[in-house]
Amino acid sequence: MKKLGFGLMRLPLKVENDPKSIDYEQVCGMADTFLAHGFTYFDTAYMYHDGVSETAVKKVLVDRHPRESFSVTSKLPTMLLKAQDDQKRIFAEQLERTGAGYFDVYLLHNLGTENYAKAKKFKSFEFVSDLKRQGIVKKIGFSFHDRAAVLDEILTEHPEVDYVQLQINYLDWEDAGIQSRLCHETAVRHGKQIIVMEPVKGGSLVRVPRSVKELFAQAHPDWSLASWAIRFAAGLENVVMVLSGMSDLAQLTDNIQYMREFRPLGKEETELLREATRILSSAATIPCTGCRYCTEGCPAHIAIPEYFSLFNNEQLSNKGGYSLQKQYYNTYSKKFGAASACIGCGKCERACPQHLPVRELLKKVAAHYEG
Numbered sequence: 001m002k003k004l005g006f007g008l009m010r011l012p013l014k015v016e017n018d019p020k021s022i023d024y025e026q027v028c029g030m031a032d033t034f035l036a037h038g039f040t041y042f043d044t045a046y047m048y049h050d051g052v053s054e055t056a057v058k059k060v061l062v063d064r065h066p067r068e069s070f071s072v073t074s075k076l077p078t079m080l081l082k083a084q085d086d087q088k089r090i091f092a093e094q095l096e097r098t099g100a101g102y103f104d105v106y107l108l109h110n111l112g113t114e115n116y117a118k119a120k121k122f123k124s125f126e127f128v129s130d131l132k133r134q135g136i137v138k139k140i141g142f143s144f145h146d147r148a149a150v151l152d153e154i155l156t157e158h159p160e161v162d163y164v165q166l167q168i169n170y171l172d173w174e175d176a177g178i179q180s181r182l183c184h185e186t187a188v189r190h191g192k193q194i195i196v197m198e199p200v201k202g203g204s205l206v207r208v209p210r211s212v213k214e215l216f217a218q219a220h221p222d223w224s225l226a227s228w229a230i231r232f233a234a235g236l237e238n239v240v241m242v243l244s245g246m247s248d249l250a251q252l253t254d255n256i257q258y259m260r261e262f263r264p265l266g267k268e269e270t271e272l273l274r275e276a277t278r279i280l281s282s283a284a285t286i287p288c289t290g291c292r293y294c295t296e297g298c299p300a301h302i303a304i305p306e307y308f309s310l311f312n313n314e315q316l317s318n319k320g321g322y323s324l325q326k327q328y329y330n331t332y333s334k335k336f337g338a339a340s341a342c343i344g345c346g347k348c349e350r351a352c353p354q355h356l357p358v359r360e361l362l363k364k365v366a367a368h369y370e371g
């Protein structure tokens, strides 16, 4: 299977800011072009487009193309589960919305510490394994937003999964909060096939400063900014699919052109991505190096470098609206002390080789994520 997947979470709209107003005419044209070039993988979820993304699968694909000519992935919204029986009801609803008859891949959506606890409580892994046994889903797995240690725990306890879907892009690769590289290495160590989400970091890797654009343009004037990011993800070990949330035909045509005969990045091109990451990271608001000297003595067990990293990342990528960083922050602050839990003892500042005013900075982080 070709490594580019069509993510159905940022579809073109007829009415701006109305996620339900999908422009079906445009999406049909995009999906037809995608299929005509031999790409077959479509990714949706119960929650995308306020529930209408799954309906789009029916209108755009199921009603217009033979079922065996494309594959559909959907996800069980673990965050919405209140009782074990919710799973059956939601799955039935998803089959009805999509009209797909079965899902090629079915994932537990957005596992991390909290949702994993819920998945255990409601026996969600047993639920999806049973669907696989019945043949109503072909492959199972989960999408994931948390630390590599949590991923390791889940994969150790659930070796039965086929796929893990991870947030991977070149900017988050060494990020202390998102831990793309560590998560990737964990999944590889467990022998899992990897589906990549957010390879362009919600579009922020095409909104880079001029210096980064020039760096890329000097090497390959004909490559789009998105293509650098998607090529990076697609070339990683065990990555079988890279999702792109394509919002118009131009994006789709660009992606198709270089992913039709995918060639991984070479050594020099990978070095350019490192340089781009250095430039982007140097624009960071908090110059924390992630050395962790501050964390050991913190009586409030605050994940200081992780919070600073997420905060920096936010300044680079979030242009308003939904924030992935906030989602990570919420997960972290359930396991570690929240930024607002700082008691002001100052131990961290005495340990910090960068002499950062950690207490003041944590107030900023708390105001941003907890306010």
Ligand code: SF4
Pocket: 297, 298, 299, 300, 301, 302, 304, 341, 342, 343, 344, 345, 346, 347, 348, 349, 358, 359, 362
């Ligand atoms: S000042 Fe706050 S963050 Fe620093 S060690 Fe004390 S409690 Fe932890």
Ligand code: SF4
Pocket: 287, 288, 289, 290, 291, 292, 293, 294, 295, 304, 305, 351, 352, 353, 354, 355, 356, 358
């Ligand atoms: S000691 Fe300073 S530079 Fe090192 S992780 Fe902590 S805040 Fe960042």
